[in-house]
Amino acid sequence: MRWVVAVLLGCASAPGVAPKPAPAVDVDAEACRRMCAREAACGADTKDCARSCSGDAARMKPGFVSRYGECFARELDAQCGKLDDKAREAAHLRCFDATLAFFPRDDKNQRDMAEAVCDRGERCMGLGKLGRDACMQATLDPKEPEVQLGQRLVDALRPARVRAFRTCVDAAPCAKPETHDDVVDQCYARTIAGAS
Numbered sequence: 001m002r003w004v005v006a007v008l009l010g011c012a013s014a015p016g017v018a019p020k021p022a023p024a025v026d027v028d029a030e031a032c033r034r035m036c037a038r039e040a041a042c043g044a045d046t047k048d049c050a051r052s053c054s055g056d057a058a059r060m061k062p063g064f065v066s067r068y069g070e071c072f073a074r075e076l077d078a079q080c081g082k083l084d085d086k087a088r089e090a091a092h093l094r095c096f097d098a099t100l101a102f103f104p105r106d107d108k109n110q111r112d113m114a115e116a117v118c119d120r121g122e123r124c125m126g127l128g129k130l131g132r133d134a135c136m137q138a139t140l141d142p143k144e145p146e147v148q149l150g151q152r153l154v155d156a157l158r159p160a161r162v163r164a165f166r167t168c169v170d171a172a173p174c175a176k177p178e179t180h181d182d183v184v185d186q187c188y189a190r191t192i193a194g195a196s
Contacts, residue, residue, distance in 0.1 A: 026057075027065075028057040028060075028063070028064065028065035031065045031070075032053035032065060035069040035073065042081070042083055043083075053065060059192055060158065064103070071095035075094070075095060076091075097149070100149075100152040106155045116184075117139060119132065120169055120174075121135050122135075123174065124181060164192075165187050165191040168190060169184060
């Protein structure tokens with residue numbers, strides 16, 4: 001009987017062959033492929049779709065494009081032959097807004113974006129501590145609908161994009177007196193909106 005135990009223990013400690021893990025599936029890339037194929041079937045330009053979708057997949061948190069694609073598929077199913085460019089854009093905006101609702105508030109992203117803008121105001125525009133604090137309050141608890149939508153977008157951004165934005169704003173020199181300071185807009189375009 002001891003030899004059975006020894007054999008079993010020996011087998012238990014022998015290195016086994018571990019199954020190969022399944023390859024990771026990029027749900028957002030797959031969602032882009034499916035969505036662009038559906039759009040093409042409805043007459044849309046697949047190059048524009050692929051570029052826009054891959055850009056969103058790169059800037060938004062994982063799962064955003066997949067959820068967005070589910071919404072847009074329903075829109076296409078309901079209106080495929082009737083979607084002109086204006087209706088297609090409206091459907092995209094509805095789905096983008098609906099998808100943002102699934103991402104909870106990301107306080108770190110929110111604070112990083114707000115601090116980048118408000119610290120720059122204090123440093124370059126002489127807002128002072130009270131002005132900076134008022135800027136933070138207005139940015140973190142906005143009342144205007146378009147600012148609220150922008151804030152929800154920040155919740156769904158990849159943290160690396162928010163950090164890149166903050167680094168860009170923090171590193172930029174202050175504008176010369178009597179000139180428009182468009183650093184925040186430029187950094188947003190470079191690190192979030194236009195980056196892929």
